Amino acid sequence: MxxxxxxxxxxxxxxxxxxxxxxxxxxxxxxxxxxxxxxxxxxxxxxxxxxxxxxxxxxxxxxxxxxxxxxxxxxxxxxxxxxxxxxxLLSEFVVSMPRGAAVVYPKDSAQIVALADIFPGARVVEAGVGSGALTCSLLRAVGPYGHVLSYERREEFADVARRNVHQFFGAPEGASHPNWTLTLGDLAEALPASGERCDRIILDMLAPWECLEAAADALVPGGIVCAYVATTTQLSRFVETVRVHGGFTEPHAWESLVRDWHVEGLAVRPGHKMIGHTAFLVTARRLAPGAKPPRRTRRPAPGAYGVDYTGPRPADVAHEAGNGAETGAGFGAEDAGNAVSGLD
Known part of the structure; x- marks a missing residue:
């Protein structure tokens, strides 16, 4: 050999x-x-x-x-x-490293890096840091001329993330990655106090809508906010909060599923296991100061903002009438008529 x-x-x-x-x-x-x-x-x-x-x-x-x-x-x-x-590999390291909080899996990290457009030289804010899995991908993506600022509320999670990031990048004893700043605190309070401006903000936390105002103030025009949430209720609350804020483009929400394939000669079939739902991702771009997004022409589906809906409500969507149909507020007369009749 x-x-x-x-x-x-x-x-x-x-x-x-x-x-x-x-x-x-x-x-x-x-x-x-x-x-x-x-x-x-x-x-x-x-x-x-x-x-x-x-x-x-x-x-x-x-x-x-x-x-x-x-x-x-x-x-x-x-x-x-x-x-x-x-x-x-980085994708292998993050799924086997010690954990304090659940990790952002490689399939989602890849989506965030690509679709939130994390570029070399970018200044990226991340909250919370979890176990450091996404942090490693962000630091790799921004390169030696960018910077990642991570905020974490829980000290025990911050300690685990710090060890994992230092281990992966091989930081010398007593040193840290020069392009990474880890702050113990709440982004909603600490980011405005710091006066930082940034290109991208990634929100991996229980209630990302609570940080939207701080994110809007810190993002440069054209910057991107990206939320990573686990449940449909979190997804709905964040998307509607972005719409109500009015300083962002229409939010885009999605999830990714990964399925392996078994390939042996003529035996080619989907694998019996797959990485299904891990989380939902939402992105939106920051508008220039004072700018407003174009008025939406596509009306909400009947019942979307009905009597059972208690979340944030866009300004151009009124409460539904007692018969359960949209009142059509904020849309043209023809749209309002179609909303009552149920036509598309």
Whole structure:
């Protein structure tokens, strides 16, 4: 078996430390984390320490037998168990790292980074920090010229997130990621007091609508607010609060589902398991000061804001009449007639 590290003209140097990517190239070294996967797909993550042993139900491995080798090899334990050895990807790290609060899963982190348009050099505000999973993706996306400001109400969650972020990015002992500021406090109070302005705000919390006014004041025109909520009641409350505020574009809400496929020759079928609902995402863009969004021409569905609805109510939507049909307030006469008749 060839264990010689890749060298020569075709070899790539390690990723520069100042990039703060959380990624290394070249031979495995002490202090790095590795991910072992056995024949049954069971995964083990641990830090490489010179002179230490890894134990499993298939015997043990010497850390020294891993250090100095290029990742992507197979190694046998003392009892013949075989393991694939790689550095963990960010998506693998966040689902196996220690947790204080529930993590934002990779499928949602990817949606947030792409559809909230997190760009290199962006100034991003995040609340709350949870266990640090989304924070890692945000720091990776903003790059060395951006900044992530995280707000967390609970100190125990902040401590877990701090350890996880430092572990992934390999922050030296006593140091922190230079592009990350973690503040213990409530964003609704702390952000206005700080006077910070930002390009993007991500709200991962129980009642994100309580932070909307602070978010609106901090966002630059054209900036994006993105909420990550678990339930339909949270989704409805946040969307309607954004509409009532009047300083944002029409909010866009969605969720993503991920399904694996089983592929073996002619046996090609959907997997028996899938990552279904984890959370809803909502985005809206900040308008310029004093600007108002265009008047909505599509009327709400009959009953949408009926007598049982108790949430925020857009200014162009009146309370429904006693017969349960929309009064048509804020819409044209033809729309109002159609609302009563039930026509589209």
């Amino acid at each position: 060839d264990t010689t590290p890749a060298t020569g003209p075709g070899a790539l140097d390690d990723v520069p430390a100042e990039a703060w990517s959380g990624v290394h190239r070249g031979p495995l070294r002490a202090g790095e984390w590795v991910r072992l996967v056995d024949a049954k797909g069971r995964k083990h993550n641990f830090e490489l320490v010179a002179g230490k042993r890894f134990f499993s139900n298939r015997g043990h491995l010497e850390h020294d037998d891993l250090i100095g080798r290029e990742e992507g090899f197979t190694i046998a334990s003392s009892m013949g168990g075989e393991y694939l050895v790689f550095r963990p």
